[in-house]
Amino acid sequence: MKELYRLIHAEKANYSIVLLCRVLHVARSSYYAWREGEAARRARQAADNALAHEITVLHIASRKTYGVPRIPAELRRLGRRVNRKRIARVMRERDIRSVTRRKHRSLTRQDARAKPAPDLIGRDFHAERPGTKLVGDITYLPTAEGWLYLACRLDLATREVVGYAMADHHRAELVVDALDMAHGRTRPEPDCVVHSDRGSEYTSAQ
Structure with missing residues (x-):
């Protein structure tokens, strides 16, 4: 009917x-x-x-x-x-579930030589204005040709993905490309906070 x-x-x-x-x-x-x-x-x-x-x-x-x-x-x-x-x-x-670290391999590999940055977010995932708080991470996706890595940047004010990059590796340039896209698509304020984990990709000199 x-x-x-x-x-x-x-x-x-x-x-x-x-x-x-x-x-x-x-x-x-x-x-x-x-x-x-x-x-x-x-x-x-x-x-x-x-x-x-x-x-x-x-x-x-x-x-x-x-x-x-x-x-x-x-x-x-x-x-x-x-x-x-x-x-x-x-x-x-929508198959949104919390990650069980014991069952999933983590991409986070800290660089022991890198100086840890302070946590400026403090678990406060809210922003009044665009371009003040960007958060991001790297995830991996299985494909027929191997692993594909995705880095993204979210603006907490608009709740939109403002930058992303994909590659067959998760070296520092992957997150730099995502950040470059975010910078081109939004207008970060001078005191904009860019939040991530302390993986070597994010703490690298690049």
Whole structure:
């Protein structure tokens, strides 16, 4: 029946709904009920997509360590009160899960000679203005030709990816390319904080 309802909805600009329902043997009340339900479903889907984007930003900013219940707690801290079961469903549907370090190999290799930088974010993944806080990490993706490495930069104010780079390695130039793109696509303020882990790629002289 859904296909018939969609056909009526698509053709209602060309033919009257009364005629379409009569030809397709569909009750008008059933079509109107479906149309109202479809609008509600689209609104829920749009809201879920927006929530998934917020979750993804927090997930990446936490270096993929946040899951349920850490994500709901962080959203509450930012003033967003969302049902925990809904968050769990959205994360499950989009396969957003916390990383278990014992089961996944970590890309972080610290350079013992590099001087550690202070943590200027302090777990506060919120920014009022674009170009003030950028966060990023490197992840790896299996392909038929081997591992592909992805470095990205997120602006915490806009919750958008402002820079990224992909390569078959995760040397320092990978994160430099992502940062260069971010610099070209946004306008970092003079006191902009660029947050990452302490892997050698980020602490390198390059």
